Structures are given as structure tokens and as C-alpha cells.
Amino acid sequence: MLVILISFAFAFGLILTRVGLPPMVGFLLAGFVYHMAGLATPAGLDTVADLGITLLLFSIGLKLDVKGLLKPEIWASATSHIVLSTAFITGALLLGQHWLTTPLLDMSWQTMLILGFALSFSSTVFAVKVLEDKGDLTAFYGRIAIGILIMQDLFAVLFLSASEGKLPSLWALSVLALPLLRPVLFRFLDMAGRGELFILCGLFIALGVGAEGFSLVGLKPDLGALVVGVLVAGHKRASELSKALFGFKELMLVGFFLSIGMAGLPTWDMLLAAALLCLLLPFKCGLYHLIISRFGLRSRTSLFATLSLANYSEFGLIVTAIAVGQNLLPTEWLLVMAMTVSLSFAVASPFSTSSERVYRWMSSWLKRFECAYCHPHDAPIDVAGAKALIFGMGRIGSGAYDELVKTYGRAVVGVEHAPERVDFNRADGRRVILGDACDTEFWLKIKADAALELVILAMPNHHGNVFAAKQLRNLGFECHVAAIARYPEEVEELAELNICAAYNMYEQAGGGLAKKALESCSFKP
Known part of the structure; x- marks a missing residue:
């Protein structure tokens, strides 16, 4: 049964x-x-x-x-x-x-x-x-x-x-x-x-x-x-x-x-x-x-x-x-x-x-x-002046942030929807704001910002990355977009949305490890 x-x-x-x-x-x-089929309920x-x-x-x-x-x-x-x-x-x-x-x-x-x-x-x-x-x-x-x-x-x-x-x-x-x-x-x-x-x-x-x-x-x-x-x-x-x-x-x-x-x-x-x-x-x-x-x-x-x-x-x-x-x-x-x-x-x-x-x-x-008063954790977000946006400030997002700071300086902004993760990144000196990439009003807020050059979608939820990619396409953003994925079918779905780089973190992890190993070997006497 x-x-x-x-x-x-x-x-x-x-x-x-x-x-x-x-x-x-x-x-x-x-x-x-x-x-309804009259079958006995399995024990346990x-x-x-x-x-x-x-x-x-x-x-x-x-x-x-x-x-x-x-x-x-x-x-x-x-x-x-x-x-x-x-x-x-x-x-x-x-x-x-x-x-x-x-x-x-x-x-x-x-x-x-x-x-x-x-x-x-x-x-x-x-x-x-x-x-x-x-x-x-x-x-x-x-x-x-x-x-x-x-x-x-x-x-x-x-x-x-x-x-x-x-x-x-x-x-x-x-x-x-x-x-x-x-x-x-x-x-x-x-x-x-x-x-x-x-x-x-x-x-x-x-x-x-x-x-x-x-x-x-x-x-x-x-x-x-x-x-x-x-x-x-x-x-x-x-x-x-x-x-x-x-x-x-x-x-x-x-x-x-x-x-x-x-x-x-x-x-x-x-x-x-x-x-x-x-x-x-x-x-x-x-x-x-x-x-x-x-x-x-x-x-x-x-x-x-x-x-x-x-x-x-x-x-x-x-x-x-x-x-x-x-x-x-x-x-x-x-x-x-x-x-x-x-x-x-x-x-x-x-x-x-x-x-x-x-x-x-x-x-x-x-x-x-809606009330006239807006809850502090739910206020609209302003990212005017940012040249690079990173959605999802987990380990991958924070690593991308540290790398982009070398190029863009303080014009890099991280966006994270978990308050505790926002506080953690701010304590490490990163410029991170509380926001939800799946929020339609967030995208309407940054619609007119022409300074944006690069967006990295580093959220662990693939559906969130896809939604953000669609918003970027629908609102006519001209910036470059890169995103992470876990499976080949996710990479294909992102590619169909004109993502310039879809990074399969599982496939690329081995290559990154080998590259790091070779770099370390090159410094040996």
C-alpha cells in the first residue's frame, strides 16, 4: 500500500x-x-x-x-x-x-x-x-x-x-x-x-x-x-x-x-x-x-x-x-x-x-x-547616482561588490531584502540598502536613472533573478546585466532575456578553483 x-x-x-x-x-x-479508491491507510x-x-x-x-x-x-x-x-x-x-x-x-x-x-x-x-x-x-x-x-x-x-x-x-x-x-x-x-x-x-x-x-x-x-x-x-x-x-x-x-x-x-x-x-x-x-x-x-x-x-x-x-x-x-x-x-x-x-x-x-x-505614514522597512528606495547595482548580498553578491569597488568606487550599491544581511554588510563597510528586486515599485523608482552601467543578479532564488531581468528589459535599461544560475536550464532561460553573462556557479566553481591553484603555483620558487 x-x-x-x-x-x-x-x-x-x-x-x-x-x-x-x-x-x-x-x-x-x-x-x-x-x-476514495478504498485502499488501506499505510501504518505510520x-x-x-x-x-x-x-x-x-x-x-x-x-x-x-x-x-x-x-x-x-x-x-x-x-x-x-x-x-x-x-x-x-x-x-x-x-x-x-x-x-x-x-x-x-x-x-x-x-x-x-x-x-x-x-x-x-x-x-x-x-x-x-x-x-x-x-x-x-x-x-x-x-x-x-x-x-x-x-x-x-x-x-x-x-x-x-x-x-x-x-x-x-x-x-x-x-x-x-x-x-x-x-x-x-x-x-x-x-x-x-x-x-x-x-x-x-x-x-x-x-x-x-x-x-x-x-x-x-x-x-x-x-x-x-x-x-x-x-x-x-x-x-x-x-x-x-x-x-x-x-x-x-x-x-x-x-x-x-x-x-x-x-x-x-x-x-x-x-x-x-x-x-x-x-x-x-x-x-x-x-x-x-x-x-x-x-x-x-x-x-x-x-x-x-x-x-x-x-x-x-x-x-x-x-x-x-x-x-x-x-x-x-x-x-x-x-x-x-x-x-x-x-x-x-x-x-x-x-x-x-x-x-x-x-x-x-x-x-x-x-x-x-495606504497610510500617509510609511514603515521604515517598507519605504521606497532611491539609488540615484549608482553605476553598478548588485541584487542579493550573500556570499556571492558581497564578493562581487568587493571586486567592483576597485573599478567604480562608492558608485557601487548592493540591494538586499533581508535586514540582518543589510546590517552585516554595512558593518563591513559596504554601501547596501534594504530593497526587494521583486518589487515593481522599486523598478519604477530607478526608471529614469541613466547613470547605471552594470547590474549583477546574485539572488539565490532563480525566479527573483528572472523577474529582475524582465523588469530591466521591459523598462528599457541599456546597462550590462550578469546573473548567477545553478542549472543549465536556468542559464538558458536567462540567456533568452538578453543577459550578457549567465554564470553557472556550479560549473564555474571547478574552473575557478583550478585557476586559483595555478596562480598559487606560479609564485613557487
Whole structure:
């Protein structure tokens, strides 16, 4: 059965990617089809799904800026949306009970309030996957979206503790002493070296220390993985650990999406209920955009963050399961919620992946909601006078910067969308500004600057490099453009956009190493 399920997942994932949807939608569909075929659920699938969520939250913790959660655009936006969205969806359910004659809505207003609360959440799994695929986890709008989701996760933990009618044990106070373990965890990472032992060290910290440790004291295991991830985020190898666990996390998340689709066999009434609930998504998104924009975010940033949150959360399944267990809801609502979450993923995916196109279509209307005040991290960028621009100030971008300074001096400007990387480069004396190469308004800002001679696209995300190259071509820039790529097909795609130099960093790495070796040999006596 496991081989058949993997075959279903691969086939539907491949088909859905061919039509422009993310593979996760295919995995959901594969789960439904597999279950409708009457095939048995492979043993251990739920365990794999739970491990996927745990590792996902651990990886979020490795990249999390705790101070960022204390910013008003995070905590105030999350809190306001929970309250307003719960009230709106509960009201919609009450109207549906009044107008529609269906046993699915035969429930008390208190139960509808619980459903409204569950449907007010957005999916952490979906948002992180989409942001990872777009390379925007560290973009300003990506950090806003992730911050709101983490605040929602904290609300979820409080709700689950209250709904189960029990409080964590007194030993739960011991988690306050976790910072004392930080030197020990750092030492483990230093001693683990590389390879399989390093991966096992990461799994031990995430599952053993974090998830299992929190579970023993009556707290949510996933929260433990998140907290421990935050603890080790300051280690110099935290980014390396995140990359090492990436394959495990991705594979186990496939099990999560399959398990959602295998929740049961739907009926037409359930499908109709799920479709009607998905019709509420535009109103939920409107609340997100309206609230987020009140904190000085431009319409583009507010829209991108909103589209990342334009779905229902897998947490709704947990809340529904609790309500069913307490006989507040009929069992059919588990299937309704599973289909609602699945459909919301399918509806949200094309909008989120085509967010720039959506913004261009709606920009004139959305700008009406902008505040007069502009958030410092979201202000328009001025690069007037720059002769060379470098997009992406990672290791490759910073190396290119240091080389170009020899020719252009202070007329070289680096552009980076991650604030911490901007600060790092500025500390090293580089002229770097905070900006997003995938921001249409950024390109309109530098449209009239004729001094620009060279642009280097050194972003790790190929889609970002392609978008920037298209903007340069569409706006009529006469400068030379060079870009990095990882695969031959990426080099070909960039070449079709009239890039004067597409540098395959993997192919060229060997040549660069040999050149360096020959240069060093030439100085030997």
C-alpha cells in the first residue's frame, strides 16, 4: 500500500505542477483519490505527518527573530484579525443556519463560535512552503506573515490547553530554564561535525529536547520544537542545520498533506459546505489587508503578506476533532473541515504564486488604503547616482561588490531584502540598502536613472533573478546585466532575456578553483 500511495503522490504532484499549482495541492488530491479508491491507510502515516509539522516549526525557530514578534505590526495585527475574523465567520455561520436547511448547521451559537475561531487561522505549513519556494522567507512581507502565524500558534496552544479542560503540570514552569541549556546545545552542534551525525544532532534537539521535553510537562510538542529552534538560532551553524534537515522535513510534509486528503469520503453536502466556506476567504483576506496596512505598510507589501495567509489552517482540523470528541459537532464536520482546508490551499496557491501579477492588476485600487505614514522597512528606495547595482548580498553578491569597488568606487550599491544581511554588510563597510528586486515599485523608482552601467543578479532564488531581468528589459535599461544560475536550464532561460553573462556557479566553481591553484603555483620558487 505504501508504494501505491507514493505513486499517487508523485503522479498527482507532477500533474499539478504542470498546470502551475504547487505540488502540495497534488498531494492533497492524491490523498482524496487514494481514500476514495478504498485502499488501506499505510501504518505510520500519521506519525510521519506529525514529524513533518514538528520539523517545520523547528526550522521556523532556527530563522525566527523573537524581537520581531513584539513589533505592533505583528502582535497587534494577529490579535485584531483573530477577534474580527472569528466574529465575522461566526456571524456568517449563524446566517447560514437561518437561511439553509441542513443538519450540518444544527448546532448552538457557542459551537459556531468555536468553528469561527478555527477558521480564523491561516496555515503555517502552506505559508512557509510558498514563501520557501519563492525565496521570500526573509523578505519583509514574509517576516510579517510568519510573525502573524507564530502569534496564531501561540493562541492555538492556549486554546488547546483550555479546551482539554486541563492545565499543564507544574513542571511546565521548568521550560523557563531552557536558556540555561543553550550552551549545552551549542556544544552538541560543535561536537557533531558534519554528515549524518550533524543531522542526527538536529533531530535530537528538535524531537528529543524540544517536542518530547514539552510533551512530558503537558505542553504542545510542536511548540517545544519551535522554542528550541529559537534557542539554537544564534549558533553559527544554525543555517547549515536548517539546510541539512530540509530533505527530511519536505518528505515528511508530504505525509501531512496526504493524511489531510485521507480523512474520509465526502458527500455532495459536505463539498457544498466546504465550497461555501471558501467563499468567505475574500472577506478574511480583506481583513488581513486592512489591518496590516494600518501599520504603514505599502499596498504591495500588505497584499503579498495577505496572499500568503489567504487560506484556512490545518489547526481547524484539530479544533474540530476536539469539538467532535466533546459531542459538540457531528463527525461529518471533520470531513467538511478537511475539504475546506484542502480547497482553500487549491484556491490560494495560484494567487500566492502569481502575487506580482495580482498586484499589478489591483495596485491602483489598493493604494487607496495606504497610510500617509510609511514603515521604515517598507519605504521606497532611491539609488540615484549608482553605476553598478548588485541584487542579493550573500556570499556571492558581497564578493562581487568587493571586486567592483576597485573599478567604480562608492558608485557601487548592493540591494538586499533581508535586514540582518543589510546590517552585516554595512558593518563591513559596504554601501547596501534594504530593497526587494521583486518589487515593481522599486523598478519604477530607478526608471529614469541613466547613470547605471552594470547590474549583477546574485539572488539565490532563480525566479527573483528572472523577474529582475524582465523588469530591466521591459523598462528599457541599456546597462550590462550578469546573473548567477545553478542549472543549465536556468542559464538558458536567462540567456533568452538578453543577459550578457549567465554564470553557472556550479560549473564555474571547478574552473575557478583550478585557476586559483595555478596562480598559487606560479609564485613557487
